[in-house]
Amino acid sequence: MKINKIAMVAALAGSGLLITGCGSSPTRIDPKSNQGLTTVDDLNFKDYQDAAESLINDILRSGELKRADGRKTVMMISTVKNSTYQHIQTNLLTDKIRLAVLRSGQAVTTTAVGADGPSDKATRQVRKLQDDPMFNQQTVQQDGTVIAPDMSLAGEIIQKKTTQGRTSESYFYIHMTLTDLKTGLAVWEGEKEVAKQETKPVFGW
Amino acid sequence: MKKLAYVLSAAVLCGVVSGCQNTVNTAENAEKSMRVNYIASKNVSTDSFIRDRIAIEGINKANAPGGLLMIQATLRSTRTGFWSETWSSMTGANPYKIEYKIDWLDENGMYVDTPASIWKEIEFIPGETKRIQAVSPNARCRDFVINLKEYGK
Known part of the structure; x- marks a missing residue:
């Protein structure tokens, strides 16, 4: 009986060690690196950064922000529609774009008007x-x-989920438009696709 | 006899492994009409793994309509051929993933931070050519540094 108890205690201690051995202490990671977590159902911070990088390069390359009269374009941030299954902070995307646009010297953003x-x-x-x-x-x-603003930045994030057996997949489509408020015409449109896939193990999580 | 069997098995295994390889094959117009403004680059390679797998074919620049500098680096995976492909497959390096980040410097050599200056991953199938592009954060940036490293390192 006593031996049984000792064995149980030893087993518990052993399993405890095993469990704690699997963990890791909190560490800071470089937010500009690829060390962040990747999950299929969500847009992770790296996805926002990648999307912003792509859209920033695209909008700056287009030259649409540069005005012929030399005055800086005034851009307002309109709505980025969330058509995903997740709660998404669209500011994570638009704030990076407005920061890059401001630093480019081609445009300024207004904080007095918003959708x-x-x-x-x-x-x-x-x-x-x-x-x-x-x-x-x-x-x-x-x-x-x-x-008053000359242009408006708006967009939409769409998510499409697919599951087949143990494999699940999420496809995110990010679409942004820059509208000339004088004419109502979209003078620039940019897109970024994010596709993620994972296969769950047969046993475990 | 046994040795011969081992050698044969190994050869067959290599053949099978390399037979599973995906490589990129291309076809393009031979007479180009584009006028590419290539710029001289100075490459410093501290990682022999990347050096042996990825070649920087060239860097060219253009001016964006807004007066910003636009650059493009053409990278090509050099891991083609039987032994390279076999080794890449055995070491899990096919496709081969690297990360890159482009830093921008102003006319005084000062680093200019931008939300677009992040480590981005890029994946190469043996023989594949990819082009990475970036636009300078402002019109004062005239110089740049392209940083490359193996993925996750």
């Missing part, structure tokens, strides 16, 4: 100070000074 309201409400809020006697009215922003 779902302004991304920065301050532009409108500060104009409410026009009636506030506490503020020096000469320093308060006046109406009629905010620059």
Whole structure:
């Protein structure tokens, strides 16, 4: 009986060691590397980076942001429709594009206008100070000074899932458009495809 | 007799393995109409694995409409031929995956960060030629460095 107990304790300790032996302590990884996790059902951070890289190169190469009159194009960020099965932060994509566009010197982005309201409400809020006697009215922003956008960046992310036996697959289609707001014409369109596949083992997870 | 059997088995195995290889075969127009602006490149290779498997065929540049610099590097997998393909198959290097990252430098030699400067993976089937492209983050960037490394290293 005693020997049985000792054996059980030893077995538990052994399995405990095995379990902890499989783990790893948290480590920081280089976000610009390919060390991140890859899952089939989701867009992982590397996918956003790859898509942004591809779309940034494409939009800058197109030359559509450059205006003939020398003025910088003002671009607004419109809606990126999420047609996937996942909750997706589309900002992870659009923020990278707007950053690259701004740094290119060809365009500036407006935060005063957005498809779902302004991304920065301050532009409108500060104009409410026009009636506030506490503020020096000469320093308060006046109406009629905010620059309206020339172009709008919008898009859609679509996911198609397929399963065959133990193999599952996800296909993500990212499509972006740059619309000239004067004419309503899409002057640039870019796409990025992400396809992922995994085969589950017969046993285990 | 036994030795002969081993040698024969090994030869058959190699034949089978290389028979499973996928290589890329191409056909193209012989008389080109494109005018490519190739630029001289200085290559520093510290990884003999990549050096023996991937050849940088050339780097060319063009000006994008917005005044930005556009570059393209043509890379080719040199792992063709019976022994190379067999070895690649046995070591799991077919297809061969590498990563690349393009760094941009301004006119003062200062590194210019961009969301597009990330390690990207690219996969080669033996004999395959691929082209990697990038556009400079702004018009002040005139120089660049293409970094290559084996995937996951």
